[in-house]
Amino acid sequence: MSSLTASPANPAKPHAFATVFALLAPHMAELDRYLRGQLASFEPEIRAMADYCIDTSGKRIRPALVFLSGWRGPAAVTPDLVRVAAVVELVHLATLVHDDIMDEADVRRSRRTASREYGPTAAVLLGDALFAHALHLATQFPTTEICAAVSDSTRKVCAGEIVQTLRRRSTNITRADYQRIVDLKTAELFRVSCFLGARLAGSEPGYVDAASRFGRHLGIAYQIYDDLVDFFGDESRIGKTLGTDLASGKLTLPLLVLLERLPASERATLTAELAGEQPPQLALRLRQMRDLGIFGIVADAVQAEIDAATAALREWPGYEPTPLLLGLCDVLQAQVAGLRPAA
């Protein structure tokens, strides 16, 4: 996944970045200190590996959702929010470590993946240790509610990854299948990040629910955006080569829509490429996507989810977190605008 925190190529609302990310700087610094402090709890042999992963991340979107959903003013960096931000980030990092084994990915954000750096077998166990540590931190709250929410989300994220992996190179995937995978593997952790932030800040149940729905839709929007990046991103900025989803047979929304719109003969060759029976023709597929307006169609799907996220908070305009969370929608819109390929 690419970063939500980088400055946009086409900042539709430049103040959104300035507002949201400047506000979060002390929280993120505290989170970093906290995560580094956790390294001491790992066995010496794992410490350097865990440190490498924490360093690799750099995005911190889920912690941002925790901090913003639980927002009570810029000075309030509460230990509970920092700890739960660490929990969701560690779960996310663990899934990245295991994902990169599945994908046989060598590079993530211009750095070697843990799988490449330490070997896939050590990476399996490193991911396990990060998961276990996240759950361990989640048990340090007074009630089981936090731990239950985190373990349930972790289970769903794993399920999403499994379904995606089992379906790889299958071209018999519907939009509903894609939606389900995105809901499990990405939207769930976004949702629970907002839930935990709002809940730990003591928000009323209606707001906790609204923030959770916001998080889910933002997560879906973000994943679709991320799938667009794989075709329309800037390689030097995202730190990996384009077209990896096509090459690995991952049927994301841009490819699903392209398949729907191509004439039958071309559809057959694209299907063969996705199935790994023919080498992928990235340049051809990008040209077809441009000719058929695929970017616009998929960008509209991102916008529909952003609209749903916005609607979830409509009845809560007076709440402190609301404008900040909506600021994230502006950020994502600007990111999508920054991708738009030359006509």
Added chain:
Amino acid sequence: MSSLTASPANPAKPHAFATVFALLAPHMAELDRYLRGQLASFEPEIRAMADYCIDTSGKRIRPALVFLSGWRGPAAVTPDLVRVAAVVELVHLATLVHDDIMDEADVRRSRRTASREYGPTAAVLLGDALFAHALHLATQFPTTEICAAVSDSTRKVCAGEIVQTLRRRSTNITRADYQRIVDLKTAELFRVSCFLGARLAGSEPGYVDAASRFGRHLGIAYQIYDDLVDFFGDESRIGKTLGTDLASGKLTLPLLVLLERLPASERATLTAELAGEQPPQLALRLRQMRDLGIFGIVADAVQAEIDAATAALREWPGYEPTPLLLGLCDVLQAQVAGLRPAA
């Protein structure tokens, strides 16, 4: 690992089996029903894989420790104990799934491993899903204590596996290193199984502590026994070939002691075999082990841990679980006696 529940070749105290395992039959049946019931909570794509793993296990040593440590008479199969027995078993099954990826093992107990059956990438995620489900069940107790104990143990088990994996093919391992790996990867889950059983049954703190120490020592004893099985077991009974630790460069206690006792020239060739620089000479090493009395030395190490386990319960003879837990020591002793190679 081989089974503690199979009948011994040389049953020193045959009543131990009859007593302990007949008593546990209703508990194990209930556990099986509970685990099968959990399958419905997995996404459809994972259900068959999870079912396959639950089927593969068949040993249930850790659940036995839960039930026996929390023993309150044969009729008391309490839902709390069944659930926590499922938790420790699922954590164990998850580690087996991930272990078999590390070991590139094709067969476990005469069946294909999950990694072989579904491929290593699906196995990574299947292990994750089993871990996450175990933790999820652990959050269903009223306090965070159970979940905290389980997540902390899971973390240690993962750490033990990592250390063992990183040290594979290294011959620079001391007995202290071996002890630490065994403590983390095996003894910890035995310990926590006894802790959870005694704790959930409402035992007084002194007994919870004693049962935990018992579990830890039994776990160490069991792991050393299991390492002996890899050289002195019966292939048809353990369901895999002998000498896998030598072949994969895993420096277990029988190999450590052999290295210590061999003359320098032979030590160099064994070191080269462990390092993977020369093909393993299993028949030669078995002959040397017999000539140097390695079996007896390692069996004594098992006995020392059984003695320590027994000592942990010395001050609690009147407690219901005590004779049953000590019965497990008899079972393990008989298992070791069943291994003794012909002179």
